[in-house]
Structures are given as C-alpha cells and as structure tokens.
Amino acid sequence: MKQSPQYGWQLTLSSHLKKLVVIGFICLTGGSAIAETRPSSVKNLHYGDALFHLYQQDHFIALSKLQQAAHNNALGEHSQEAKIIEASLYLSYGMHRYAQEIFQQLLATQDIPASQRNRIWFYLAKLAFKKNHPSDAELALLNIDRELDHGLDAERRILHAQILIQLERYQEAAEVLKHWNASDTDLTPYAQYNLAVALIRDNQADAGLNKFEALSNTKRPKSEEELALIDKTNLNIGYTLLRQDDNLRAQKRFEQIRQISPYSNEALLGIGWAHARQQDYRQALSYWQILSQADPSQPAVQEALLNVPYAYSKLGASQTAVEHYEQNLATLRLQQQTLSQLIDSINSGSLVEALQHIAPTTTFGDQWQLEILPRGQESQYLGHVMAGHPFREGLRNYLDLRIISNTLAKWQTTINAFNDILTTRRLGYDSKAPLIPVQIDKLNLKDKQQQFRQLQQHYNAIDTTKFSLALASPSERKAWERLQKLETTLKRLPDTKRNAKLKHKHHILKGLLVWQMETELNIRMWTVRKGLNKLESLLADVGRSQQSATHALVTAQQGFSGYDEKITMLRQQADNLAVKTMTLSEQQAVALQALALKSLQAQQTALNEHITRAQFAVAQLYDQAIIPFNVDDDEQAAMKSLEQ
Amino acid sequence: MTRIKGLPSWLGLVWVLCFSTLGWATEPAITPSHEQKNLDTQIQDLKKEVLKINRELFSLEEELLFPSSTQVAVFLSLDIGEFFKLDSVQLKINDKVVTNYLYTEREVQALARGGVQRLYTGNLKTGEHEIVALFIGKGPEERDYKRATKLSITKTLKPKFLELQIVDNENAQQPDFAVQEW
Numbered sequence: 138m139k140q141s142p143q144y145g146w147q148l149t150l151s152s153h154l155k156k157l158v159v160i161g162f163i164c165l166t167g168g169s170a171i172a173e174t175r176p177s178s179v180k181n182l183h184y185g186d187a188l189f190h191l192y193q194q195d196h197f198i199a200l201s202k203l204q205q206a207a208h209n210n211a212l213g214e215h216s217q218e219a220k221i222i223e224a225s226l227y228l229s230y231g232m233h234r235y236a237q238e239i240f241q242q243l244l245a246t247q248d249i250p251a252s253q254r255n256r257i258w259f260y261l262a263k264l265a266f267k268k269n270h271p272s273d274a275e276l277a278l279l280n281i282d283r284e285l286d287h288g289l290d291a292e293r294r295i296l297h298a299q300i301l302i303q304l305e306r307y308q309e310a311a312e313v314l315k316h317w318n319a320s321d322t323d324l325t326p327y328a329q330y331n332l333a334v335a336l337i338r339d340n341q342a343d344a345g346l347n348k349f350e351a352l353s354n355t356k357r358p359k360s361e362e363e364l365a366l367i368d369k370t371n372l373n374i375g376y377t378l379l380r381q382d383d384n385l386r387a388q389k390r391f392e393q394i395r396q397i398s399p400y401s402n403e404a405l406l407g408i409g410w411a412h413a414r415q416q417d418y419r420q421a422l423s424y425w426q427i428l429s430q431a432d433p434s435q436p437a438v439q440e441a442l443l444n445v446p447y448a449y450s451k452l453g454a455s456q457t458a459v460e461h462y463e464q465n466l467a468t469l470r471l472q473q474q475t476l477s478q479l480i481d482s483i484n485s486g487s488l489v490e491a492l493q494h495i496a497p498t499t500t501f502g503d504q505w506q507l508e509i510l511p512r513g514q515e516s517q518y519l520g521h522v523m524a525g526h527p528f529r530e531g532l533r534n535y536l537d538l539r540i541i542s543n544t545l546a547k548w549q550t551t552i553n554a555f556n557d558i559l560t561t562r563r564l565g566y567d568s569k570a571p572l573i574p575v576q577i578d579k580l581n582l583k584d585k586q587q588q589f590r591q592l593q594q595h596y597n598a599i600d601t602t603k604f605s606l607a608l609a610s611p612s613e614r615k616a617w618e619r620l621q622k623l624e625t626t627l628k629r630l631p632d633t634k635r636n637a638k639l640k641h642k643h644h645i646l647k648g649l650l651v652w653q654m655e656t657e658l659n660i661r662m663w664t665v666r667k668g669l670n671k672l673e674s675l676l677a678d679v680g681r682s683q684q685s686a687t688h689a690l691v692t693a694q695q696g697f698s699g700y701d702e703k704i705t706m707l708r709q710q711a712d713n714l715a716v717k718t719m720t721l722s723e724q725q726a727v728a729l730q731a732l733a734l735k736s737l738q739a740q741q742t743a744l745n746e747h748i749t750r751a752q753f754a755v756a757q758l759y760d761q762a763i764i765p766f767n768v769d770d771d772e773q774a775a776m777k778s779l780e781q
Numbered sequence: 782m783t784r785i786k787g788l789p790s791w792l793g794l795v796w797v798l799c800f801s802t803l804g805w806a807t808e809p810a811i812t813p814s815h816e817q818k819n820l821d822t823q824i825q826d827l828k829k830e831v832l833k834i835n836r837e838l839f840s841l842e843e844e845l846l847f848p849s850s851t852q853v854a855v856f857l858s859l860d861i862g863e864f865f866k867l868d869s870v871q872l873k874i875n876d877k878v879v880t881n882y883l884y885t886e887r888e889v890q891a892l893a894r895g896g897v898q899r900l901y902t903g904n905l906k907t908g909e910h911e912i913v914a915l916f917i918g919k920g921p922e923e924r925d926y927k928r929a930t931k932l933s934i935t936k937t938l939k940p941k942f943l944e945l946q947i948v949d950n951e952n953a954q955q956p957d958f959a960v961q962e963w
Binding site (some may be wrong): 182184185186188189190191192193197200201202204205208209230231232233234235527530531534537538541544545548551552555558559696700703704707710711714717718721724725728 | 816817820821822823824825827828829830831832833834835836837838839840841842845846848854856858887888890891892894895896897898899942944963
C-alpha cells in the first residue's frame with residue numbers, strides 16, 4: 138500500500154469497480170489476437186522457443202525472441218506466422234501503427250495462404266473499429282472471402298454486427314446475428330445481447346426485449362462477467378420498459394438484478410421509479426430510502442437523495458419532504474466539498490505523484506488491473522474516470538513507460554557487465570599473450586623435432602645392422618669397454634700357457650656379453666620403438682598446442698575487439714531512450730491528470746445541478762400554497778437525468 | 782511434430798465483451814484528443830526503439846557469452862503429453878550435471894501447446910561429447926516415471942542445437958523420449 142504525502146491515495150479498488158474495469162480493459166486490448174495465431178505444428182526450435190514464452194504471457198520476451206530469430210533468418214517456414222504473432226503482440230502493447238504496417242506488408246505478399254490473409258483482414262477490421270473508423274472496419278471485413286479458422290468466425294460476425302450498429306445500420310446488424318448457430322460457444326450470450334441492441338434500435342422493441350429475456354433466462358452456469366452482462370441486460374430492459382410505461386414488467390426486470398452487482402444501485406433506483414410510475418410512492422420511497430443510505434458519491438444514490446423527499450411530497454408529507462430535502466442538500470453539499478477538494482488535490486499534482494509511486498513489476502503491455510485510487514469516499518469519483526477507456530489506455534501507456542524505464546536501468550547494468558567481460562578478457566589476453574612467444578621460443582620445437590629425426594635414423598641404422606652394442610645397457614657397455622681394454626693388454630702379452638688361459642677366459646666372457654646383448658636386442662628394439670612412437674606423439678601434441686596458442690593469439694582478440702564501439706552506441710541509445718521515456722512519462726501523467734480533472738468537473742457540474750434541483754424543489758414546497766407543485770415536470774427531469 | 786488443441790474458452794468471452802459493451806453504448810465512441818494521439822504515437826515509436834535495442838542486446842549477449850564456435854543449446858519439446866506429465870529434467874554433458882529444471886504447470890501447458898523450451902545454453906569445445914537427459918514425472922496411470930536418454934555428438938565450429946523430445950506413443954500407450962540433432 139502506497140501513499141502520497143499530499144492526499145491519502147491507496148492501492149485498492151472496490152471489487153465491483155475492479156470487475157468492470159478489468160472487463161472493459163481486457164476487451165479493449167488486442168491481446169486476444171495473440172492466442173488465435175497458433176500454428177498447426179512447430180518445426181523450428183527458435184519459433185517454438187518464442188511460443189513457449191508467448192503461451193506463458195511473457196510477451197516482451199516472446200517478441201524479443203521472435204525478432205532476434207527473424208533477424209538471424211532462423212524462422213524458416215514459420216516466418217509469416219511469426220509476423221502475424223509479432224503484429225498481434227504489437228497490438229497487445231498498444232503499438233497499433235506498427236501492427237497495421239506488418240499486416241499490410243503481409244497482405245502485399247503474393248504467396249500468403251488464404252486462411253492467413255483472411256485472418257489479417259479480420260485483425261485490420263478490429264484495429265479500424267478500435268480507432269473509431271467503422272467504415273474502414275467494414276471494408277476490411279468485406280475482404281474476407283471464406284469462413285475464418287480457429288473459431289474466429291463467430292467473433293467476425295459479432296464484430297460485423299458491432300460495426301453496423303455503430304454505422305446505425307441496425308437492421309443489417311440484426312441480420313448478421315439472426316442466424317447465429319454457434320450455440321456451443323461462449324460467444325452466444327454476447328451475440329444475443331448485440332442482436333437485442335440492434336433490434337431495439339431498429340424500432341423492433343418487442344423482438345429486442347424477447348432476446349434480452351432469453352439471455353437473462355439462460356439456465357447454464359455463468360461466469361462472473363456473464364452474470365454482470367445479464368445484470369446490465371436486465372437494467373437496460375427495465376429502463377426500456379419504463380420508457381414504454383410498462384412499469385410492472387420493468388419492476389420485475391430490476392428485481393432480477395443481483396444485490397451485489399455493479400448495477401445494484403441503478404436497479405434500486407429503477408424499482409423505485411417503477412413503483413412511482415404506478416403511483417405507489419410508499420413502495421418507491423422504501424427503495425429510495427435504502428438506496429439513499431449508500432455511498433453518496435454514486436450518481437444513483439445522489440438521485441435517490443432527491444427522490445426520497447420527492448416521494449414524501451407526493452405522499453402529501455410536505456414538512457417531512459422539506460426536512461429531507463434540507464438534510465440531503467447538506468449531504469450533497471458535503472459531496473460537493475469532497476469533490477472540490479479532490480479536484481484541488483489533483484490540480485496540485487497528487488495524482489501525478491501517486492502514479493509515480495506505482496511499482497510495476499511485469500513486462501510492459503500486460504493487462505493492467507487498475508489499482509490506484511485515493512483513500513476514502515473520493516475513490517468512487519475517480520473510479521468512474523478510471524473505468525473509462527481513454528484513462529485506461531493512458532494509464533497503460535504510463536505503466537508501460539515506467540516498465541521501459543526499469544528495463545533501461547537494467548540494461549545499464551547489463552551493458553556494464555558486458556564491459557566487465559570484455560575488460561577481463563582483454564586483461565587476460567594482455568597478461569598471457571606476451572608470454573606465449575617466449576615459451577614457444579624456449580621450447581625450441583624445431584630442434585626437438587630435428588633431434589627426434591636423428592634418433593629415428595639411428596634406430597633405423599641399428600635395425601638394419603642389428604648392431605646390438607648400440608642398445609647395450611650401461612653395465613654391458615662398461616663391461617664391453619673393460620673387455621676391449623683387456624683384449625688390447627692380452628694382445629701385448631707373450632704366448633705363455635698362463636696367458637693363453639687368460640685369453641681363453643676373455644674370449645668366453647666376450648662371447649657371453651655379445652650373446653646377452655644380441656638376445657636382448659629385439660626386446661630393446663621394441664622398447665626403443667615404443668619410446669620413439671611416444672616421443673613422436675608428444676612432439677605432435679606440442680606442435681598442435683603451439684599452433685593453437687599461436688592461433689589463439691589472433692582469435693582471442695576477436696573475443697573483445699570491435700565491441701567497444703557497439704557497446705558505446707548501445708549505451709548512448711539506451712541513455713537517449715531513458716531521457717525520452719522520462720519526458721513521455723511526465724507528459725502522459727499530465728494527460729491522465731487532465732482526463733481525471735475533466736471527468737471530475739463533469740461530475741461536479743452534475744452534482745451542482747442536483748443541488749440546484751433540490752433547492753428549487755424546497756422553494757417550490759415553501760411556495761406550494763401559492764404556486765401548485767408540478768410533479769410531472771420534476772419526474773420528467775429526474776427520469777431524463779437517470780437515463781443520461 | 783507438435784499438435785495443438787482447441788481455443789481457450791475465455792478468449793472469445795473476453796473479446797466479445799469488449800464489443801458488446803461498446804455496442805450497447807448510446808453515445809458515440811470516444812475519440813482521443815489530438816494531444817493524446819500525438820503522445821500515443823510517440824510512445825509507440827519509443828516502444829519500437831526499445832524492442833530494437835533489446836534485440837541487439839540479446840544478440841550481443843549471445844555473441845559474448847556463447848560464441849558460435851563453441852555454442853551448444855539444448856531445447857525441450859513435448860508432443861501432447863497425455864502419457865507423461867513432466868515434473869523435472871536433469872541434463873548432463875560429459876557426465877557433469879549442467880542443469881536441473883523443475884517445471885511449473887504453466888510451463889508444462891506452454892510446452893503442450895507447442896512451445897519449445899530452451900533448456901540450456903553453454904559452450905563446448907570441438908570434438909566428441911556425450912549428452913544424457915533424465916526425465917522425471919508421472920507416467921500412465923499416474924505412476925512415477927523416470928527415464929533417461931543418451932546421445933553422443935560431435936561438436937564442430939558451428940553452433941550445435943539439440944532437441945529433447947517427449948512424444949506420446951499411441952501404440953504402446955507410453956511416452957517416448959528422444960534426442961534429435963538439428
């Protein structure tokens with residue numbers, strides 16, 4: 138709960154008003170278009186990824202993903218379908234102009250399937266209707282040459298009827314809905330409602346009323362929205378019957394409206410009038426008295442405050458009537474004061490300040506529930522403003538801007554993180570890159586490879602000559618050297634028996650050593666071959682690593698080079714957008730303030746008129762003895778006011 | 782691959798309510814003032830610019846964090862899902878757990894309607910790698926169900942996209958699990 142210091146604002150909304158606001162708001166957004174545009178199958182991961190977010194109502198992410206995939210030409214055969222979804226998402230964000238652009242571009246495409254073409258014409262018709270261009274909407278609808286898919290045809294018919302009603306071609310509107318056969322859809326009650334409207338406006342009041350009757354008498358389970366619609370239907374029937382002087386039937390209609398309903402006050406007022414028109418002022422008084430105890434900011438209650446003394450005067454209780462007029466005048470003046478204070482408060486900027494305290498948490502374009510109202514009785518006055526389409530659209534724009542502002546702030550953090558990544562990479566490169574050539578030089582791989590080749594040649598020579606001494610062990614080599622020295626010494630000795638023994642012994646020992654070395658030669662050759670193979674593999678690995686390091690010296694730079702300009706540009710753009718967002722937010726807040734003031738001033742004028750009427754009635758009662766009180770004129774004035 | 786079901790019932794209700802309400806009104810539709818129209822146009826342009834920069838930032842993020850030479854992305858799709866109610870998925874690459882994902886009802890619904898989840902994005906060097914996905918949920922007749930599927934892949938210098946598929950097998954009345962390379 139947030140509160141501005143200037144005026145006691147709070148983030149609440151009465152349940153009835155909330156329903157009305159939400160019903161109206163959801164209807165007027167383009168959100169419904171999104172879910173209708175589902176593909177028959179998904180054959181692309183990126184498209185499916187966007188749908189995954191779309192189906193979870195993460196519209197901003199879905200749109201970003203679609204745009205990124207489209208930018209990378211990664212949508213394949215879903216490109217056109219993705220375009221329709223993109224346009225639908227634009228609609229849900231209130232970006233009608235861009236949605237229309239895409240739809241028109243798609244229509245200019247030769248190979249677009251007829252089903253998609255028809256659906257696009259349908260959306261264009263909706264757009265035109267929303268923009269209050271019913272003739273354009275009708276022209277768009279006339280381009281549809283076959284039944285729409287995905288159950289949209291029922292919606293198309295209702296839209297067509299709506300357009301015709303707005304063009305005041307009521308008979309044609311009734312014709313469009315007369316043969317409604319989609320009895321199993323949820324749209325049926327609304328088709329009936331619109332049909333009834335068209336008939337009544339086509340001066341077929343009885344037929345229209347019958348349709349209303351059928352709608353309100355429907356037996357199947359109903360949603361809250363449908364119940365509200367039925368209440369509204371009963372209210373409209375009631376007042377239509379009152380206008381036709383069919384007071385008893387009107388009374389029954391009003392009595393069918395739920396006690397807890399957005400229309401219960403108007404129903405009580407209507408019942409009172411139904412009784413009054415049957416000259417039963419006592420009954421009328423009882424209903425109006427109940428109503429007069431309700432919230433005096435409600436127009437119906439303000440009307441009741443005048444009707445109670447009026448009924449007393451009709452019952453001949455002039456004194457009581459005067460007392461009630463004076464008492465109720467005080468209540469109305471209090472309301473006048475409250476309303477003036479509210480207007481002053483808004484003029485001094487309290488609404489703008491309260492708007493600034495809203496902390497939107499979801500992505501922009503979502504269907505906002507309007508939860509900003511001042512504390513206390515004043516909320517009812519503003520509730521009327523907020524339930525209006527222009528205010529809802531304006532507030533939605535304002536909240537979208539706030540979310541954009543938050544998104545831009547997050548981007549600043551993200552862009553800083555990108556910078557950090559690049560700085561870390563650059564530092565890592567700068568610290569390691571100079572060491573790599575040094576290490577490569579130190580390793581001197583070419584010399585190592587040359588050595589290996591020499592070893593290989595040596596091995597080959599041994600293999601060819603089978604020269605076992607080449608692979609002798611150190612002890613064998615030592616022994617061989619000793620035997621060689623001994624042999625030289627023995628050669629110098631004279632030929633004696635003792636020396637002959639020594640030479641024989643030397644010969645045996647030398648033979649033994651040669652035998653041992655030659656026996657081991659194959660095993661040693663195999664071991665050396667194995668070692669050489671391993672060395673070859675190691676040298677190859679080192680070669681690859683060296684090549685990779687040399688390559689990395691070049692490619693690693695690509696990981697951080699060339700981004701600076703891009704990041705600077707994005708930062709600049711984000712900064713510019715932040716300033717623009719701030720300016721537009723302020724302008725939108727001021728526009729909302731102007732809308733609120735305009736509505737409140739209209740309510741103030743109506744309240745002033747009530748007060749004048751009451752004062753006039755009191756004066757008439759005081760002068761009753763001299764000038765006869767013209768109740769019929771007063772009743773007519775009251776009824777006219779009520780109808781308005 | 783992924784089939785769809787009927788339109789949500791609320792959709793039409795919501796849509797028509799809008800026009801029904803307008804249709805009943807006796808006064809003409811309110812036309813916004815010139816100032817409001819102008820403001821609205823400027824806000825639309827701003828949103829468009831925001832979306833454009835957002836896309837560029839997404840691309841930049843991907844380029845920086847997951848360069849195409851090392852990028853690997855694992856997606857998950859669910860075709861119908863009548864024989865398997867997905868609770869969670871564990872993904873291992875080269876025997877290392879890279880993600881454990883627990884699904885909400887809303888996410889499962891989005892998958893069942895044809896959405897494809899980007900489950901994991903990471904980096905792998907070129908060469909051979911092994912991907913293992915473990916699916917946990919409820920199988921036919923609400924029984925606890927746990928199944929794994931494995932795939933060996935060769936990462937080249939191009940980005941590698943994999944799709945974990947959960948598909949209803951009508952004949953076996955069981956779910957099938959597979960990994961497909963794109």
